[in-house]
Amino acid sequence: MSEHEDHHDEHGHDDHHGHLQLEYEEALPINNGKVCLWLFLSTEIMFFAGLIGTYIVLRFGSPGDTWPRPHDVHVSEILGTINTFILILSSFTVVLTYEATKRNNATRAKMFLAFTFLCGCAFLGIKLVEYSGKFAYGIHPNPGARSLLYEQADVYYLKDLRAKLTSSGAIPLAAAATDAMAEEAAAQVPDVTDTSGAQSGESKLITDFLQNSVQWAEYVVGRVPNTHVDPTAHGLNHRDVLIAVSQEVYPIERRYGNLTKATHVAEKAFIEIRLAELPAEQEAAGDDKDVQSLLAFEKKILEARQAHLAHLTAHAHGEGDEHGHSSGVNAELRESESKIILPMHIPSGNMFSATYFLLTGFHALHVIVGLILFAFPMFWTLDRSRANYIENIGLYWHFVDLVWIFLFPLFYLF
Amino acid sequence: MSDHDINAEHHDDHEDHDHSATYWKVFFGLMVCTAISTAIGMMISNGVFDGNELSGWGIMITVSCVKAFLVITFFMHLKWEVGTWKWVLTIPASIMSLFLILMLVPDVGLRTHHYTDERSDRAAYDVESPIPASPAVGHHEESSDDHSDNAEGH
Numbered sequence: 001m002s003e004h005e006d007h008h009d010e011h012g013h014d015d016h017h018g019h020l021q022l023e024y025e026e027a028l029p030i031n032n033g034k035v036c037l038w039l040f041l042s043t044e045i046m047f048f049a050g051l052i053g054t055y056i057v058l059r060f061g062s063p064g065d066t067w068p069r070p071h072d073v074h075v076s077e078i079l080g081t082i083n084t085f086i087l088i089l090s091s092f093t094v095v096l097t098y099e100a101t102k103r104n105n106a107t108r109a110k111m112f113l114a115f116t117f118l119c120g121c122a123f124l125g126i127k128l129v130e131y132s133g134k135f136a137y138g139i140h141p142n143p144g145a146r147s148l149l150y151e152q153a154d155v156y157y158l159k160d161l162r163a164k165l166t167s168s169g170a171i172p173l174a175a176a177a178t179d180a181m182a183e184e185a186a187a188q189v190p191d192v193t194d195t196s197g198a199q200s201g202e203s204k205l206i207t208d209f210l211q212n213s214v215q216w217a218e219y220v221v222g223r224v225p226n227t228h229v230d231p232t233a234h235g236l237n238h239r240d241v242l243i244a245v246s247q248e249v250y251p252i253e254r255r256y257g258n259l260t261k262a263t264h265v266a267e268k269a270f271i272e273i274r275l276a277e278l279p280a281e282q283e284a285a286g287d288d289k290d291v292q293s294l295l296a297f298e299k300k301i302l303e304a305r306q307a308h309l310a311h312l313t314a315h316a317h318g319e320g321d322e323h324g325h326s327s328g329v330n331a332e333l334r335e336s337e338s339k340i341i342l343p344m345h346i347p348s349g350n351m352f353s354a355t356y357f358l359l360t361g362f363h364a365l366h367v368i369v370g371l372i373l374f375a376f377p378m379f380w381t382l383d384r385s386r387a388n389y390i391e392n393i394g395l396y397w398h399f400v401d402l403v404w405i406f407l408f409p410l411f412y413l414f
Numbered sequence: 415m416s417d418h419d420i421n422a423e424h425h426d427d428h429e430d431h432d433h434s435a436t437y438w439k440v441f442f443g444l445m446v447c448t449a450i451s452t453a454i455g456m457m458i459s460n461g462v463f464d465g466n467e468l469s470g471w472g473i474m475i476t477v478s479c480v481k482a483f484l485v486i487t488f489f490m491h492l493k494w495e496v497g498t499w500k501w502v503l504t505i506p507a508s509i510m511s512l513f514l515i516l517m518l519v520p521d522v523g524l525r526t527h528h529y530t531d532e533r534s535d536r537a538a539y540d541v542e543s544p545i546p547a548s549p550a551v552g553h554h555e556e557s558s559d560d561h562s563d564n565a566e567g568h
Binding site: 029030035038039041042043045046048049050052053054056057058060061062063064069070071077080081084085088089091092095096099254394395398399401402405406408409412413414 | 432433434437440441444445448451452454455456458459461471474475477478481482485486489490495496497499500503504506507508510511512514515518519522523524525526527
């Protein structure tokens with residue numbers, strides 16, 4: 001009993017004199033909001049570091065260093081640079097907003113905040129233009145039905161190429177349902193060269209390409225044995241011919257320049273030898289109508305390709321082919337305002353588009369969140385009491401800028 | 415009146431330096447850095463760095479790191495923050511993000527260095543000899559040719 005009483009007394013005593021003072025020590029010299037924001041940002045650092053790191057590792061570990069260069073996939077440095085400038089400018093104005101808020105200068109703060117908001121919108125607008133440009137070329141985040149990216153120049157690529165060309169309307173649809181084997185495919189293609197005079201520029205281009213290159217590739221795949229181990233076998237192989245044809249569609253000069261030139265040389269030699277052999281075979285065939293027509297058709301393909309090769313080599317010295325998208329059948333079709341974009345052979349193209357859309361998409365999502373955060377204080381009076389909020393959204397916005405600082409060179413300049 | 419009092423109080427609490435001049439300098443620094451990056455990127459795509467793109471990429475990443483440093487130090491005013499909390503949060507996060515990248519290197523980054531025959535058959539590209547050194551065709555490795563034969567035979 002007495003002990004308890006003592007205890008009480010003690011307390012009463014202390015309280016009365018005010019000697020027991022609880023000392024409140026701040027956990028951190030900053031407010032709780034800022035602590036939470038920095039915690040959030042440190043998780044964001046890891047989030048984006050994981051994504052960017054994955055991209056870096058995939059990009060530099062691509063098989064045979066095949067990762068497409070920015071120009072190969074229509075990534076524009078100019079747009080990227082403009083967007084970088086816009087983001088830096090907005091980062092700068094958000095800092096000025098914070099300074100003005102701290103100084104209780106509400107009108108000045110509101111002005112800078114509105115400018116920041118507009119910068120964010122401009123950034124998203126340019127992003128939209130970039131994305132729609134990619135979609136227009138058949139570059140999609142997932143290799144689905146709409147994607148025109150082919151990792152390999154193989155028979156599937158060739159098949160899709162023919163399907164796209166024939167569905168353009170230049171060739172009757174019957175020819176679309178065809179096998180990759182040369183004889184069958186070739187037999188179904190009607191001879192439209194005679195009427196080419198009446199055709200528009202675009203459909204003539206499509207027809208020419210179909211007759212000169214696609215049919216040739218089908219011929220090689222179907223007829224020529226794919227073994228060039230034998231040094232006397234003209235050096236033609238399927239893969240190189242398919243790549244050479246894919247280069248005519250969508251040239252990536254930096255990577256395939258040598259290969260396609262060498263293939264053209266081999267093709268020329270092969271065609272010459274084969275054309276020299278044909279008359280003897282025709283004589284030997286005698287009255288056999290089927291064989292005769294087959295040989296006549298073979299001769300037609302060989303001659304068409306021969307003429308086309310001469311045309312290609314003549315053109316190769318003309319225009320500069322440094323930028324992949326500035327030449328090729330695809331570019332010519334684009335110029336004639338066509339809706340048809342042919343399948344493109346871009347090794348590692350799908351991996352590129354997946355990482356590109358994922359990273360820039362997540363970044364754009366963060367920009368959108370930032371814009372929402374900027375939208376609220378637009379309706380407030382930005383006096384000193386709002387300084388903490390402005391500081392925190394500023395920190396967030398700087399982080400968004402920080403991510404872009406790394407995304408910009410990695411995607412637009414590497 | 416009360417408003418003014420609050421302001422005065424806050425004024426005492428905060429170390430209220432005017433950093434505007436610094437911000438302008440940082441802003442221009444960032445702009446110059448971006449211009450440098452873009453110039454180097456355009457040089458690379460125009461073939462100036464042909465053969466040693468790696469040095470160009472290195473410069474660009476260095477420039478990016480400088481930009482990141484400027485933004486973190488001045489715009490996020492970490493320079494003027496007091497206390498150890500900033501290191502407690504940022505350093506572990508940065509180290510962990512570095513390890514995240516490093517963890518991906520053996521399995522993802524070096525995946526093409528250890529291609530099995532099965533995988534190189536299906537690679538988008540001739541993994542062994544990406545670009546023929548001489549313009550003459552027909553000197554590919556016998557094995558790689560057989561692989562491509564198999565892949566196309568489907």
